[in-house]
Amino acid sequence: MEAMTQGGALVRVLLILYGEWQDAHLEVRYTDVDYFVFSDAAALMASGRSPYQRSTYRYSPLIAFLLTPNSFLHPSWGKFLFSASDLLVGFLIHKILKLRGVPEKLCTYSTMVWLFNPFTFTIGTRGNCEPIVCSMILWILVCLMNGTTSTPAAFWYGLVVHLRIYPIVYAFPIILLLDPLYFQPGKKPILSEWSSRTSVSSQNSSNTKTTKSKYIWNSLTSMITWRRVKFGIISGSTFFILTGLCFYFYGWNFLHEALLYHLTRTDPRHNFSIYFYHIYLNYEQDFSIVEKLIAFLPQFIVQLVLIFRFAFDLPFCFFLQTLAFVAFNKVITAQYFVWFFCLLPLILPWSNMKLKWKGLACISLWIGAQIHWLMWGYLLEFRGKNVFFQLWLASLLFLAANSFVVINVICNHKFSRVFCGEFSSRTVNIFFLDK
Amino acid sequence: MEIQQFKQVQTNSMIRFLLIFLVIIHYSAHASSSYEQTDFVEKYIAKTYFEKYDSFVDSQFSFFIENEIPLGMSEMPRDNSNVMSILHRNIIGEGSHRRLSSSMRLKTQSELTEQSCEIIIIERLPNGVFADPFELQHLVHRGVFNDVAVFGDTNLELPSFRSNQSVVEIHMIYEDDSEINLDVPLHARYPPLGHGFSLVEFGQPDLFLCCCGLGGNSVNRSCLLMQTSEDKASSPVIWEIPCGIKEHAQVVSAVSFGFAVVAALLIVLASISYSDSTGFDKSKHS
Numbered sequence: 132m133e134a135m136t137q138g139g140a141l142v143r144v145l146l147i148l149y150g151e152w153q154d155a156h157l158e159v160r161y162t163d164v165d166y167f168v169f170s171d172a173a174a175l176m177a178s179g180r181s182p183y184q185r186s187t188y189r190y191s192p193l194i195a196f197l198l199t200p201n202s203f204l205h206p207s208w209g210k211f212l213f214s215a216s217d218l219l220v221g222f223l224i225h226k227i228l229k230l231r232g233v234p235e236k237l238c239t240y241s242t243m244v245w246l247f248n249p250f251t252f253t254i255g256t257r258g259n260c261e262p263i264v265c266s267m268i269l270w271i272l273v274c275l276m277n278g279t280t281s282t283p284a285a286f287w288y289g290l291v292v293h294l295r296i297y298p299i300v301y302a303f304p305i306i307l308l309l310d311p312l313y314f315q316p317g318k319k320p321i322l323s324e325w326s327s328r329t330s331v332s333s334q335n336s337s338n339t340k341t342t343k344s345k346y347i348w349n350s351l352t353s354m355i356t357w358r359r360v361k362f363g364i365i366s367g368s369t370f371f372i373l374t375g376l377c378f379y380f381y382g383w384n385f386l387h388e389a390l391l392y393h394l395t396r397t398d399p400r401h402n403f404s405i406y407f408y409h410i411y412l413n414y415e416q417d418f419s420i421v422e423k424l425i426a427f428l429p430q431f432i433v434q435l436v437l438i439f440r441f442a443f444d445l446p447f448c449f450f451l452q453t454l455a456f457v458a459f460n461k462v463i464t465a466q467y468f469v470w471f472f473c474l475l476p477l478i479l480p481w482s483n484m485k486l487k488w489k490g491l492a493c494i495s496l497w498i499g500a501q502i503h504w505l506m507w508g509y510l511l512e513f514r515g516k517n518v519f520f521q522l523w524l525a526s527l528l529f530l531a532a533n534s535f536v537v538i539n540v541i542c543n544h545k546f547s548r549v550f551c552g553e554f555s556s557r558t559v560n561i562f563f564l565d566k
Numbered sequence: 567m568e569i570q571q572f573k574q575v576q577t578n579s580m581i582r583f584l585l586i587f588l589v590i591i592h593y594s595a596h597a598s599s600s601y602e603q604t605d606f607v608e609k610y611i612a613k614t615y616f617e618k619y620d621s622f623v624d625s626q627f628s629f630f631i632e633n634e635i636p637l638g639m640s641e642m643p644r645d646n647s648n649v650m651s652i653l654h655r656n657i658i659g660e661g662s663h664r665r666l667s668s669s670m671r672l673k674t675q676s677e678l679t680e681q682s683c684e685i686i687i688i689e690r691l692p693n694g695v696f697a698d699p700f701e702l703q704h705l706v707h708r709g710v711f712n713d714v715a716v717f718g719d720t721n722l723e724l725p726s727f728r729s730n731q732s733v734v735e736i737h738m739i740y741e742d743d744s745e746i747n748l749d750v751p752l753h754a755r756y757p758p759l760g761h762g763f764s765l766v767e768f769g770q771p772d773l774f775l776c777c778c779g780l781g782g783n784s785v786n787r788s789c790l791l792m793q794t795s796e797d798k799a800s801s802p803v804i805w806e807i808p809c810g811i812k813e814h815a816q817v818v819s820a821v822s823f824g825f826a827v828v829a830a831l832l833i834v835l836a837s838i839s840y841s842d843s844t845g846f847d848k849s850k851h852s
Binding site: 167168171185186187398399400405406408409411412413414415425426428429430432433436437440441455458459511512513514515516517518519520523527530531533534537538541542544546 | 660661662663699700704720721722723725727728756758759762763806807808809810811812814815818819821822823825826827829830832833834836837838840
């Protein structure tokens with residue numbers, strides 16, 4: 132593991148140095164445009180001004196604060212910080228897999244999928260902040276697995292939702308996982324071992340004699356437990372305190388740029404989302420609430436089903452949720468892919484998918500659909516060809532590829548609950564009672 | 567024991583984090599605001615226009631620069647002895663990110679050797695394009711321009727039908743009898759819907775020659791609005807920007823939603839029909 136981390140660190144340092152060279156000598160810069168935005172915002176903050184004076188800065192002031200040394204230490208400080216988080220993600224992946232009893236060799240292979248994934252190490256070294264968010268998500272998983280109390284996980288969860296809103300989709304599966312049957316007062320929850328991954332279908336078919344309505348009622352009343360309420364209160368307070376403080380210091384600018392913008396973002400410019408052309412074609416008129424709801428419906432249904440079906444295998448649920456969330460989002464940019472790349476190594480040891488040929492088929496289809504999209508995107512943006520329609524078709528193909536990957540990952544996964552204990556099948560059975 | 571230690575470490579790190587956050591944010595928000603005072607007063611000609619008028623109107627701007635010389639700038643006599651001839655002017659590059667390239671030469675009979683002079687170029691950008699002020703600032707740092715500022719609608723993301731015009735003001739040091747070349751990086755906004763391409767046409771820039779007395783005393787700065795002449799009969803500078811096709815609207819909306827619903831249903835089906843024993847059984851058989 133140590134040698135692997137050192138290797139990963141070396142690759143990242145070399146890439147940061149190479150990036151400096153490319154920025155200085157070539158027309159196309161290696162550094163991400165967002166990094167300049169962060170740096171400008173950080174410089175403003177260091178001089179006592181609001182980071183939101185930098186247009187297109189759409190993050191929490193915390194990110195700009197972390198990058199203030201860019202202006203007085205070294206402009207590449209942020210890249211080192213993000214790459215260090217990137218390495219931390221590798222370390223946490225290894226830790227989580229070890230906690231779940233995965234053999235060392237498998238742990239190493241899985242961690243390598245993150246550390247030596249060209250896509251992920253370029254993200255950090257180009258100066259994208261996502262590795263920080265990824266490391267926090269994984270740290271929340273570690274806290275949940277390790278702790279007798281959910282307080283640390285709740286704190287970090289509140290913080291990460293403040294930084295990036297998307298982890299809000301993890302709220303419900305975390306709440307479901309905090310089942311009193313796993314978390315006994317004062318006791319550490321017992322983690323299921325990788326070697327004991329077995330079927331739970333027999334447990335799912337229990338309680339068949341109970342009537343449906345009574346069952347749902349029982350399930351709902353037993354849902355409210357102190358641990359769950361505490362998690363909600365702590366994470367909610369952390370989120371609101373941090374957001375409130377930022378609002379106090381930076382006012383509506385902060386609220387608009389860092390929060391409301393992301394919630395209401397409808398970007399007419401081309402991106403991987405299937406909705407971009409629809410948004411552009413209808414941008415001159417306002418979207419009705421019905422239209423907005425219809426656009427949100429597929430996303431909502433998929434999230435709901437994945438949560439109820441897989442919440443107890445939390446890392447797997449997180450992975451599927453994130454992949455589906457990105458695929459069905461109204462705006463998709465390449466940096467979002469890191470959100471699920473950091474969770475991918477956590478599910479590999481439970482997958483039956485062999486690299487030959489199913490795994491390769493998934494990878495090539497996903498990458499192929501992306502390259503296909505990029506080709507049309509290049510023709511539109513850098514060659515000035517009118518290929519909006521073809522680009523939109525490429526977005527449809529990319530959604531198809533994403534859905535294909537989601538379905539294949541599900542079909543080849545060995546469901547493995549994170550914790551042992553008398554399985555509380557009630558929540559799952561609300562949804563799958565007739566199965 | 568281990569758990570207690572873990573809890574303690576967690577709680578300590580959380581408290582430490584919150585404290586640091588509070589202190590730093592407080593410091594940052596209330597730190598000296600002297601930086602704000604470095605704004606340039608009456609340095610930019612276009613700024614004085616936007617201080618007087620809310621939005622950019624072409625004719626209003628023309629009237630302004632011809633008749634309402636900004637405060638702090640006394641006018642030099644205008645005659646035909648001072649002419650800026652535009653040698654060439656075109657758009658370089660392809661796609662959404664291009665450069666507006668201009669080359670010009672000053673023909674003057676005035677004696678400027680005793681003074682430090684700069685040429686101010688004001689580009690009135692048409693509605694469909696914008697300049698990124700931060701990108702231009704990087705060019706200033708690299709010494710390409712002496713100074714630069716963008717006024718008007720500087721929102722970099724809005725499509726052209728939701729945005730207003732903007733103005734780029736570039737300052738370049740004038741060296742005796744030298745040719746002035748400049749490339750201004752510009753970006754296309756998403757144009758209104760149409761059939762194929764939307765045409766964006768650039769007009770001539772407004773040119774000023776501003777000189778300071780010996781010692782560079784800005785109080786004595788005087789500016790002259792230059793007459794422009796084109797050496798050759800040049801064609802207008804036009805940028806063709808691909809636009810969305812209105813006829814696509816219905817089919818794109820219907821298929822997008824239909825496709826999303828089908829993809830969602832397939833995932834739902836796979837999830838519901840997934841049996842927890844699926845993977846297990848497969849692993850046993852393999």
